[in-house]
Amino acid sequence: MSKPRFAVLGAGSIGCHLGGHLVAAGYDVAFIGRPAAMDVLAERGLTLSTSVRPPVHLTPDQLTLATRADAAADADYVLVTVKTVGTETAAKDLAAHLAPNSVVVSFQNGLHNPATLRAALPGRTVLAGMVPYNVVQSAPGTVHQGMPGRLMAEPDDTLFAAFGEAGLPVEARADMSEVQHAKLLMNLNNAINALSGLPLRDQLGLRAYRRCLALCQREALAAYRAAGVTPARLGPTAPGITPYVLGLPDAVFRRVAAASLKIDARARSSMWEDLQRGRPTEIDSLQGEIVALAAAHGQSAPANARLVALVHAAESTPRTWTGPELYAELSAAR
Numbered sequence: 001m002s003k004p005r006f007a008v009l010g011a012g013s014i015g016c017h018l019g020g021h022l023v024a025a026g027y028d029v030a031f032i033g034r035p036a037a038m039d040v041l042a043e044r045g046l047t048l049s050t051s052v053r054p055p056v057h058l059t060p061d062q063l064t065l066a067t068r069a070d071a072a073a074d075a076d077y078v079l080v081t082v083k084t085v086g087t088e089t090a091a092k093d094l095a096a097h098l099a100p101n102s103v104v105v106s107f108q109n110g111l112h113n114p115a116t117l118r119a120a121l122p123g124r125t126v127l128a129g130m131v132p133y134n135v136v137q138s139a140p141g142t143v144h145q146g147m148p149g150r151l152m153a154e155p156d157d158t159l160f161a162a163f164g165e166a167g168l169p170v171e172a173r174a175d176m177s178e179v180q181h182a183k184l185l186m187n188l189n190n191a192i193n194a195l196s197g198l199p200l201r202d203q204l205g206l207r208a209y210r211r212c213l214a215l216c217q218r219e220a221l222a223a224y225r226a227a228g229v230t231p232a233r234l235g236p237t238a239p240g241i242t243p244y245v246l247g248l249p250d251a252v253f254r255r256v257a258a259a260s261l262k263i264d265a266r267a268r269s270s271m272w273e274d275l276q277r278g279r280p281t282e283i284d285s286l287q288g289e290i291v292a293l294a295a296a297h298g299q300s301a302p303a304n305a306r307l308v309a310l311v312h313a314a315e316s317t318p319r320t321w322t323g324p325e326l327y328a329e330l331s332a333a334r
């Protein structure tokens with residue numbers, strides 16, 4: 001088979017990171033993004049950076065840039081990398097243009113994006129994928145991977161071969177729902193990081209913020225238990241133990257969780273970026289999912305609910321919280 005062609009719908013941090021690696025490996029990729037973002041790439045090209053390898057620069061003439069979903073018409077694979085608030089619109093945009101056999105892959109956070117895509121694209125193959133590491137736009141036209149990690153997705157040999165060639169090995173998982181629930185536990189930190197105003201490594205180094213995350217994770221684990229969900233184990237620590245580890249004093253945590261603090265000094269959650277840019281956040285698909293799941297099983301998730309409210313407030317009126325302030329606020333909600 002000739003090389004598969006790709007389109008990325010939502011050419012932001014993750015879309016440019018995935019698509020850029022594929023272009024560097026010689027694959028055709030149509031980047032579909034907002035006009036202002038595509039203008040930056042047209043002027044500067046795209047730089048892929050990490051703290052462990054020299055950056056890779058793609059010149060503007062190596063990039064196929066578009067602002068409408070019809071650019072995905074020739075793609076064998078469409079990688080959906082919009083934020084969850086944009087999935088329904090993206091799916092509707094795609095429906096009119098997808099080639100009959102193209103495969104759609106969601107590389108988004110949250111629990112319901114593949115289902116939303118499947119509902120809008122009946123008869124299409126939609127695969128769930130997961131990005132376990134952090135990527136930020138560290139400068140115009142530069143996407144920076146802030147920590148190591150291995151992508152996960154439902155199995156597809158052609159897709160995995162292309163990603164492997166592009167230096168993005170993918171682990172095949174038959175339990176993507178459990179993987180997504182485990183990832184959601186980690187993503188409960190996105191809101192805490194965004195409200196802290198700190199880089200991830202600094203924020204996770206401070207016990208008061210970690211205790212906020214532990215509160216959120218305990219509520220989530222209780223809701224999962226009630227719903228009969230067993231989150232996958234993605235790291236060295238079992239999900240049920242993580243809240244305890246998060247609550248350890250800073251010096252002990254630094255020793256016990258040294259691997260999880262191997263984060264680039266610049267890394268921040270993408271929710272922080274959203275607040276900086278005045279964009280709506282994914283909070284309803286993160287803490288909001290826990291609140292809804294708890295309510296569906298006769299429980300409450302007050303710390304998560306308070307964070308939903310605080311992040312929505314910060315979308316219109318930015319403010320940062322110290323760790324002790326935020327912990328007191330979440331504790332008072334319980």
Ligand SMILES: NC(=O)c1ccc[n+]([C@@H]2O[C@H](COP(=O)([O-])OP(=O)(O)OC[C@H]3O[C@@H](n4cnc5c(N)ncnc54)[C@H](OP(=O)(O)O)[C@@H]3O)[C@@H](O)[C@H]2O)c1
Binds near residue numbers: 011135
């Ligand atoms: N960044 C990370 O570190 C990271 C890591 C793991 C997973 N994820 C997940 O990956 C997904 C993408 O995150 P991200 O950080 O890459 O987001 P992002 O930087 O905001 O990129 C998404 C881009 O797509 C654009 N867009 C939205 N709808 C579109 C449409 N219909 N047509 C064209 N462009 C459209 C957005 O523009 P507007 O902002 O104007 O809508 C934005 O520029 C999220 O679910 C996130 O939670 C992110």
